[in-house]
Amino acid sequence: MGKTVALVGPPNVGKTTLMSRLCGVKVEVGNWPGVTVERKTCRYEHGNTTYKIVDLPGLYSLTGSSEDQRVAISYLLGGYGEKPDTVVVVGDPFSLERSVALLMEVAELGYHHLVFAVNMMDEARRKGIHVDLDGLEEKLGVPVVGTSAKSGEGVDRLKRAIADVAEGRVEPKPVTPDYPEPIERAVERLTSEHGIPRWAAIRALEGVEEILERLPEGVREEVRDLRRKVEKELGRPVREATEDARRETAYRIVSETVETREDGFELQDRLDKILTHPVYGTVTALTVLAAVFWIAFTLGGFLEDAIDGLLDVLKTLSTTHLHEPFRSLVNQGLIEGVGTVLSLYPYVFLLLLLLTMLEDSGYTARVAALAAPLMARFGLHGKTVFPVAISLSCNVPAVTGTRIIEDPRARLLSAVTIPFVPCSARLAVITFLTAKMPPGLRVPAAVAIYAVALAAFLGSAALLDGLLHRGKRSTGGHVIELPRLRRPHPRTVLTVTWIRSKEFLEKAGTTVLAVSLALWAASKYPQPIGTGRSATEVLGHALATVTGPVLGLGWKEAVALVNGIAAKETVVSTLTMLNAHLSPDKAFVLALVTTLYFPCVATLASLWSETGSLKWPAISLAWSLAVATVIGAAVHAALTLT
Amino acid sequence: MAKPLTEVEPGTKVRVVDIVAGRGAMTMLREVGIVPGAELEVVKTGPGPVIVRVGGATFSLGRGLAAKVLVEEVG
Structure with missing residues (x-):
């Protein structure tokens, strides 16, 4: 028999790490049905x-009406077809x-099968904070377990308590x-006259x-x-009164149960x-930020060289041992296509790490607080910094x-414009293409593209903000x-980096x-490439009639751009497979255009589900x-002139 | 004497007397426990965002928002 356990808690209490302690790294990430709120689940065995x-979104309370809160309440009330046992x-x-x-609040949704986990116990001890767990258990009326997701302390006890x-x-x-008298009277009336459970009566009165x-009715x-x-x-x-x-x-x-919640904040306050x-x-x-990119590129470069060396060995092997059409299938399709993209993974991994x-x-969080006034000028919220960091x-x-942005206007703005932030796929394209430039220009070119x-x-964002809400900033x-x-916790960092980068x-x-x-x-049919009759060349030459004069990009680059619609990395694989030789100017223009021209298909789909209409993905695309x-x-024209 | 949160000396403990803000701002503040009667420790009032501690948790407030929180110092 399986049991379902929901994990509830405010943000920043170490829920994710606790989850990976309970289950190992096999955390599945998905979305709650119908909404784009992240849903993490995992499984473990205990006894038989x-x-x-099920990890519920990080929440301060269950009374608000943000999407996170609605998902959490609805889930706890069985709205997603299952109810947690504990x-x-x-x-x-x-705190x-x-x-x-x-x-x-959870108890007032009708749950008495509760366990209270006090996480970060090791950190508390170091800071001289004493938590009377037994006293807390007695006062809360539910089993209390002290844990440290960092060290694994108390995780077995937590499993036993859950069981x-x-x-x-x-x-x-x-x-x-204890609620104020008028509320208690109303609750009493609803429970005795209509047989509504106490918890439901309170929540109903809260609205x-x-x-x-x-x-x-x-x-x-x-x-x-x-x-x-x-x-x-x-x-x-009522809601304010019950909350208070x-x-x-x-x-x-x-x-009554936590002692010397004194400080240890001096250093942090000074830093803040x-x-x-x-x-x-x-x-x-x-x-x-500069240090992050510098480290990712320097270390990434070494690793990329190592992977390239390995790919060369594979290519030699396949060239000597395979016959056509398998030889070109392996050499081009697998090694040049997929292999080149894979060799860029170290950059992605390091940046994310x-x-x-x-x-x-x-x-x-400090950067978000600092950037808030700047972001506000563009109609965005300070918290936009978090999705921007993910966007990289x-x-x-x-x-x-x-x-995570409460204000619906600021949130829509962020969602629609954030695809301009270069993601790791575009990082791969930028790295690959700027490598075609003279060594001294590579970093400035990459920085310019990011800028x-x-x-x-x-x-x-500013333009859209102006159009959407004239004057109402x-x-x-x-x-x-x-x-x-x-200090960052290695286990958490590695788990999260892996989950984010395995995509x-x-x-x-x-x-x-x-x-x-x-x-x-x-490129092989109906006639092999080079005859001018391959499907690739036909498509490429047709597109080049436009991309040539406007952007200075030839047929190979045009094909790369078309393929890049599916996923930006394929720009890299396409150029390698077509053996495109790019001049520095062309490489720069292509890198710039690839970065800007199109949110990938998956992003458009996400934008669709997020905004609930096809209007925004269409606007974003156009x-x-x-x-x-x-x-x-403009850049092509400027480069041609000089 | 009640004065805006932005005009308090850093390091002092204050009690929230009143919040003069619209519904949206009010909800944001309530959510993290900044309500009339609550005690706050003021960490920083400027320049840049205002930082306060509520219970053991630290929050950054925009200056405009912080100016709407009226507080009095507690002994």
Whole structure:
């Protein structure tokens, strides 16, 4: 028999690491049906039972109406066709109140099968914080386990506690907060007269849609009347009053069980003053970013050379041992096509590794806070920095990642314009093409392309913002949590980097492979390439009548651009397979155009599901094509003149 | 005397007296526990974003938003 366990907790309490501790690295990442909120699941065995862990989005509370919160509530109420047998609420000892309040909220969705995990216990001990776990267990009325996802401490105990609760050997009685008198009276009436459970009555009075729609029509009306009456008596919304009651109860419990929550913040505070300072912070951020790219490119270069050497050996082997058509199939389709793309994986991996380290250390949040006023000028939210950082690896999760932005306008803007940020596939193309330039120009050229892409991103956002909401600027108000600065945790960083970068490898084995094989066939039939009658040449020459005069790009580059629609990496494989010799000028224009001209097919699909209409992917497509053509043509003209 | 969060000395502990903001801003602040009555530790008031600590968690607030949070110092 399998059991389902949901993991609930605020952001930055180490839920993801705890999950990988429970299950190992086999974490599956998908989306919640119908919405683009990331859904992580994994499984582990304990006793004779399989436990399926479902990680709910990081939340401060369940009362809001953000997409994350709706998904979490709906899931806990069985809206996705399954209900967890046990809910584990995760907290960290530094701000345990939030998780305690969250525990009470989950209990009020009808769950008493709860376990409370106090994570980061090792860090707390180092900072001199003592958590009275037994006292906490007694006051919360649910099993409490101290864990450290970092060291693995307490993970076995957590598994046992989950099993005890899931199999009914332990029956938790979660604490309930004391609500103001008028609310208690209304709750009492609903429970006694209509047989509604206490938790449902409270949530219904708060106006939680998911609960209200489950009530019979007549009762729903009565709840609305009661709510109006109670709010008149209280002089404020029920939701605020219940939230405050939960918060106060949580504060009381935590102050009685957590000792010397003193500081250890001096160093962090001093650093934060520098890191979020408009001048020093900006200098730091630019230096860090430059260092990240420098390291990724230098180390990546060594690794790429090593892989290229290996590919050369394979090619020699196939040339001596295989006959046509297999020889060209292997040499061109596999080694030149897929192999060249794979040899660029080290850059992608290293870039992601470093960016993930920055995120895990808490630094990205500082950059987000610092960049907020700048972002606001372009109609974007400070939190856009997070999806932009993800975007450097892949646009698809970045479009999804814009969900962390609460303001719907700023969120739409980010989702539509973020595909301009060069993803790792484009990093591969830029690396490959700038290598065709004189050594001294390679880095400046790559930097210039990134700068143009960033300008296209911000400029498009500002333009779209102006069109969408004439004059009504977003105020740039933001609340961003600054997680504690810490040394990045190797296990977390490697797991996350792997999950994010394996996409690149998977695409090499699927999209790039398919396009490479198609190109191989199109270059061999109906007549082999060189006769001018191969399908590739026919298509390429037709396109070159346009790309030639406008961008100075010949038929081989035109074919590469067409293939790049499926996935940008295939620009690299196509050029290698067609044995294209590019002049430095051509290489630069092609790299620039490839970076700008088209969000890949997967990104467009993501944009479609994110915005719920075909309008935005269509606009994004037409706009990026226009931007790429204009900028590409201008640069080509400028290079031709000089 | 209640004054905006932006005008407090860093390092002081304050209590939120009132928040003069629209619904959206209010929700953002409530979400992280910045509500009337809550105690905050002021880490930084400028230049750049304002940083406060609520419980053990640290938050960065935009200056405009922080100016709408009225606070008084507590002993």
